[in-house]
Amino acid sequence: MSATGIGASVRRKEDHRFITGQGRYTDDINRPGQAHAYFLRSPHAHATINAIDFEAAAGMPGVLGIFTGDDLAADKVGGLICGWMIHNKDGSPMRAGPHPALAQGKVRYVGDHVCVIVAETLAQARDASEAIIVDYGVLPAVVDTASAAGARTVVHSEAPDNTVFNWHLGNKDETEAAFKAAKHVTKLDIVNNRLVPNPMEPRAAVGDYDDGEGIFTLYTTSQNPHVARLVLSAFIGIAPENKLRVVAPDVGGGFGSKIFIYAEETVCVWAARKVGRPVKWNSDRTEAFLSDAHGRDHVTHAELATDADGKITGLRVKTTANLGAYLSTFSSSVPTYLYAPLLSGSYNIPAIYAEVDAVYTNTAPVDAYRGAGRPEATFVVERLIEVAARELGRDPAKFRMQNYIKSFPHQTPVIMMYDAGNYGASLKKALEIIDYKGIGKRKRDSARNGKMRGIGFSSYIEACGIAPSAAVGSLGAGVGLWESAEVRVNPVGTVEVLTGSHSHGQGHETTFAQLVSDKLGIPIENVSIIHGDTDKVQMGMGTYGSRSGAVGMSAIFRAVDKVIAKGKKVAAYVLEADEADIDFADGHFSVKGTDRKLDFGSCALQAYIAHKFNGQDLEPGLKEGAFYDPTNFTFPAGVHICEVEIDPQTGVTKIERWAAVDDFGNVINPMIVEGQVHGGIAQGVGQALLEGAKYNSDGQLVTASFMDYCMPRADDLPSFQVGMTVTACPSNPLGIKGCGEAGAIAAPPAVINAITDALGHEDIAMPATPQAVWRAAQKSITRMAAE
Amino acid sequence: MYAFTYHRPGSARQAAGLLAKKEDAKILAGGHTLLPTMKQRLASPTALIDLGACGDLKGIVRKGRTVVIGAMSTHAEVAESAIVQEAIPGLAYLASHIGDPHVRHRGTIGGSVANNDPAADYPAACLALGATIVTNQRKIEADAFFTGLYETALEEGEIITRVVFPVVSKAGYAKFRNPASRYALVGVFVAKRGSDIRVAVTGAGEGGVFRWPEAEAALKARFAPKSLDGLKASAEGINADMHADADYRAHLIGVMTKQAVAQATGK
Amino acid sequence: MATVSMSVNGKAVTGSIDPRTLLVQFLRDDLRLTGTHVGCDTSQCGACVVHVDGKAVKACTVLAVSLEGASVTTIEGLAVNGMLHPMQEAFREHHGLQCGFCTPGMIMSAVDIVNRRGNDLDEKVIREDLDGNICRCTGYHNIVKAVAAGAEAMGGQSMDQKEPPRQAAE
Incomplete structure (x- = not known):
């Protein structure tokens, strides 16, 4: 084992920027001309919205726009989605109500999004929010997990007994028989308490629109920027994928809560075009408590x-x-x-x-x-x-x-x-x-x-x-759960690895580089890991479910294998040997049974200058990609x-x-x-x-x-x-x-x-x-x- | 935060002058209650009078049988003061356990006492030690100072300038912290001055800090933890919230009182 | 608007600011020193900790305008001439950070602990004195190790290196 290879406790490459205050989180990004969004949130757990009067607020200093769910609907911006279909015991699909990014006629929890105010400064947006008069018809709330089913209060008319699905798994008859025959039965009533994820970095979004090119850019606190782009494009309808770039820069922890596509980033990127200015939203901790997805319960x-x-x-x-x-x-x-x-x-x-x-x-x-x-x-x-x-x-x-x-x-x-x-x-x-x-x-x-x-x-x-994708598809997943990697070798032998995984504390920039440096026999400093930008990485499924090692690194592993295979072809020409006689080990291509060899960097250079081989027989360049779907x-x-x-x-x-x-x-x-x-x-x-x-x-x-x-x-x-x-x-x-x-x-x-x-x-x-x-x-x- | 004008007087006298002139003005001491409240837009003073430059409100001195602490002394300064540590170690201990290190670098005794948060630490020390709260206008005995939740005897325009603590023979403080906020769920300060014994409880009372006469009586016989055996605080008038119900808080009053006495007696 | 002058990381700065500007906003928005973070609204998480006149404070709970003449050190000012501060080095060496968001506040707090308590810190003291800093990633295990090691390393250097050199604000 080398000091930086697989199995070594290599100190993290990403740490330098974090310990010197040079990390770049979403709230550290400021676009020229940027305006600020403030979401007016429901103070009621359950209410109809009879009217929203924002006439006074609209005229307040600095206000650039106030938007409601109707404005989103008028622009054909769709609601937020749930990407996994569950079927009931009887085979019927689950009963799901709509999830508009800004409320339409009803609010359903404290913190639900009533409307958004975009203004020159956050203070002005907030000031304006206080001048908005919302006529709520307050309804009783259903809160308790155990008694929600069949409660008189109905959250969504699509699920009239508040039950989204009743689902089961396993063998009922065999299990009944096992209990009948049991010598002893242990019984427990358990409550798994509701938790708030609370990554230390609150969620944030900056939406930007380039009118000249017709391209939206969204900087956001995401664990999976490609999935965000896919959902915002294909389902919510912000823009086609080729006109929407999603960037998840340094992200300050996620723990699952930054997997999801939320109302706030949807609205920010849409509103950027509406007001003709970049629009920034940064959650405060209270908003995080109210509106980040919770866990367990x-x-x-x-x-x-x-x-x-x-x-x-x-x-x-x-x-x-x-x-x-x-x-x-x-x-x-x-x-x-x-x-x-x-x-x-x-x-x-x-x-x-x-x-x-x-x-x-x-x-x-x-x-x-x-x-x-x-x-x-x-x-x-x-x-x-x-x-x-x-x-x-x-x-x-x-x-x-x-x-x-x-x-x-x-x-x-x-x-x-x-x-x-x-x-x-x-x-x-x-x-x-x-x-x-x-x-x-x-x-x-x-x-x-x-x-x-x-x-x-x-x-x-x-x-x-x-995984594998086919299996999760059969269970109702709306996406495949593979991962992608691209390994780009520069002419001097340094390497950029583009991965669809996203690091928000996991240390991918180090671990992934260890793998590549170990496999290619090159110094770890020569390997850079690039992630979190849909303009750079073509596609990816992101980081959650402890998948980046097993799936993301396996994709890199496969791509590196392809690089080595291509390198062997190049080396065969350079070393004037048969491709089958080329070995690769410790950063060198060599001809079996001889002392003729070519180091990885020289091989890369040869691949790009392409003097030693005919471009018709072998493509110049050294860049390979892989999509890995586990078994x-x-x-x-x-x-x-x-x-x-x-x-x-x-x-x-x-x-x-x-x-x-x-x-x-x-x-x-x-x-x-x-x-x-x-x-x-x-x-x-x-x-x-x-x-x-x-x-x-x-x-x-x-x-x-x-x-x-x-x-x-x-x-x-x-x-x-x-x-x-x-x-x-x-x-x-x-x-x-x-x-x-x-x-x-x-x-x-x-x-x-x-x-x-x-x-x-x-x-x-x-x-x-x-x-x-x-x-x-x-x-x-x-x-x-x-x- | 809503907008306000900012003033930074050089003395308590100037501060009082500004306070009298400005409508809806508030005094800014350490700011560790006021600023978070303003950030949440729950307070909207039109003017802030920052006492940070009032040199006459700083300093800790020993005066005969008292320790005089300037209102703008930070919790860290009180905790680290050789004078306080020597004269009333229980008070230094209390100060060293307020909030966290960063809060102690900014928060002040004057601010804490004037705010009279029902879960703050200093009110218990003031009440148990029989402190005198000195303002720009008068002297107020602690017994008469803390009048209810966030309520004190301070009048409009009155500014705390210093707090005078009598040096007692024994004093100790024990606090059971709210696990989330780290404020006192129950804090008990005990003090013995001659035959005068005082036990003051913070964090637990529906009306803020209060004295526990039964414990004081029990400790009169002998100032030792054992004297409190079997003594239970009544749950009547005790706070109940999602962190602790009244029974648990009442129980903790007994446990913390024992710990405070143990600390005071070095046991 | 109000004018305030202070020294930040050894440089004299003057700002014309709204009086309600918090120190953390002044640092992040006016000076573009974005290493100091905001993680809560209740003065608890410590992501915003900086040093004011050599003492750790929460920059989210201090008005910038109140710091006339003060000397402020942020995470960006801890390394001197490209040389990492021993506490920064210790956090890297002991894997005392993951997502990095709480890290600037953690490191500034850690340096403050050493300034107050010296170089020989036991685990209990470190854990108690990190009361005002919340980390969601590390479980604190490696932070505690890093602080102890950083404290020891700080003992190995001369006193004047413990705080970066400051320039008088006047």
Whole structure:
């Protein structure tokens, strides 16, 4: 392994600009003549808009234009779309209402877009917004996930009982039979709390229109600028793709929330032409809370059947998923195909049946957030397993070991064909790291100090790479989920790699360059990674679902292979040998069995000067592209163990130890991979202990700032002990599985299992706040005293 | 923010003159409550009078059995003051735990006391230590100063110039932070001066900072955490919100009081 | 409009600004120093932290007009003559950043911690003193390591290098 090749913890190439304040985020972009947009948002969760009077506002200083949904409709600008069709149990399609970028006649959640004011300055736009008089007909709101279906209040007339779809997966009859025959059934009611993604960079957009060329440019905070262009062109109808450029520059975190095509960027790019000026919008944090797509929000009843030997024989799940007031871009896929197919976890479960009802409510749209469906599934499985082990009097580690899938490939009853893994190895390593043997003594030590200590396991599995395209198409996806790459070799042998993946913290500029430098045997400094601009990169599917390594890098891998193949042809001419006799290794083309060789840079030069070969026999130049469509999902898996100490006096939970052992397949840059694990765990701990978006019964978001929505801070978290095991993924050329979401998927059940262990098995909901833990601890202490 | 005119007087006297002249004027001290409020357009003063250049409002001195803290002293200056650390370490500790380091570099004692946020820390110290709030017009005892949520005895045109803290024999502060905002969910300051014992609670009261007489009585017998065993604060009049209900807050009052006494007695 | 003069990263600057201009707006919009970011509306996230007269403050909660004569250092002013500050170097070396958005505020806060507490920082102190800076990417693990290493490295250089040289604003 070289110091910069595959497997090396190369320091990040992109860091220099970030640590010196030279990152270029969307809000750092200012176009000449730029105006500012301010969105007037609904203060009501549910209301008809009877009239909007903006006569006074239109005449206020600096105002360039005020636009409503009618103006968009008049310009034939379509509504926002949901790109994944789900079918009901009876085969009928899901029931979706329209999603206009600016409201048409009705607002459906607090923060919904009533109209937009474009003015010279943001302050002027905001001033004008206060002079707009909206006549609302306030309607009752439906907010609660569990009771939304069939509520008297209807969010969309297209879904008269507020149910978007009722969907199922698995084998119902076999599952019923398994439960009938079960020796023991473990039952749990679970709420997976609603979260607000909160990347530190709020969303932003700058729309620009070049009248001379008839070209729109949109700078936006996107994880997938090409998908944004596709949707804005083909569905929303802003402009044909050849007349719309989308640029996603440095993006300050996404976690899923910047996958989606939102109202604000749609309106900004459209309005740029309307007012003849570039139009900028930058979300403030309150707007982010109100209008970024939220995550999770499931209510679930789950049951696990076991036989007399403690072997799991069946699992059944009934989930209600809250999708909010409108269907966001990929919302329908999250509680269905990203959720139920993961309900087998790491376990051999012969019968599984899941029913999922998705509901509309008068709340912000809910869509993918780090993990997207897989954290919800893992929480169900790992809580059930832990509680089952306790009910059966089994050691939770041994109970898991007994029920693990041990041979591969393994077909689950819920679509997935697991290709490789070794769950026992990860468990064993995690037990060593956490010092499982010493937990008894540590619990006694804590008890002596008046504290309660507990340990909790999470043996998660996830599916990444979301592929192949034909398979996801058959499940309802509106797009293919491949990735593209183009490798452009310059005449001096330096390389530009154009990728359809987008980096918003993942470090692609380093990891992707490592791969290319390693394969071509050239210095890593000679490789530049280009992404995030539809004018530069032809097409791409973007970054989410931990897919950039497994899919994006595989595309690069293929393109580099093609470059090497072409290079061999060039080298054959230059070295005057047969192409079949040319080898490529360590940055040199050589003739088998001789000392004749040509370094990569010289080969590139020869390819461009084209003196040594006939242009009719071999095209000059050295540039190759590839579209890579994987053969399967990838299945990262691992074991996280969390150890907590609770102060029953205050209810404060302190995480004392964290062992994370993950199998991500082959790893390109361990430093970056570990960083992804750390960040994922922090978000999972946030869900388990701190975070929760709350609406009151009127549909007001009462946690709409960092004052009330608790973000994890440095002193809420410990340092983590991270280990790895490796089973290479057989489904892509690099053997990579994906690491971006693992921590967020693994962490919540580990924390809650640890807390409930400390509390003597007293159940607790997320987030396990100090107040909730204190109350549960008092109950537990009272109960134990009585026993 | 709405537009305003900005004034930067060089002394408290000039500031008072401006305050009297300008309608809808507000005093800007550290700005860590006022500016966020203005940014959200929830306050719209037409004039801001910035006390940042009023040299006479700065400084921390020991005067006999008191510590006198200028109103424009930042939380960091109070926390790091050798005088405060030596005379009333509990007060220095409190100041060192307000907000975060950046907030402590800007936020001031005068601003905090004048604002009387029900979850602010300083009101508990003022009440428990029996501080005197000195304005450009008069001296107000802490007992009479904090009159309700964000309400104080300050009159129109009155500016806090300094806060005078008696040096006590023992003092301590314990705070249970709101996990999100990091303000006090419950904060308790205890002080012992001779036989006078005061326990002041912030963050928990529906009407802002208050004293807890039962704890004061219990600590009179012996100023030690053990004296509080079995003592429970009543949940009546205690705040309830999404972060903590009244029962939990009332319970925390007991726990924090014990911790504060332990700190004060070095146990 | 009001006039304000201050020193920013060692250079004297004068601005004619609306009094409601926040320091962060003055830096980003008037001086085009876009390394200082805005991540919240409630003075909590710390993406906007800069140094004013050597002390870390939240630039979103300070009026620019109130800083007459002050000396301001932003992330752009931390490296001197192209030499990275040891804390910048430590964040890179220890992978203390991912998306980079909180990073300028984190680094400015970290330097401030060292200025206040010295070069030998334990994990608990670092975590407590990062109370005013939120990161959504890293889980803080590597930030804590970076701050400790950066603090130690800052101890290895002479005092006058800890803060970049300033020019009097007068």
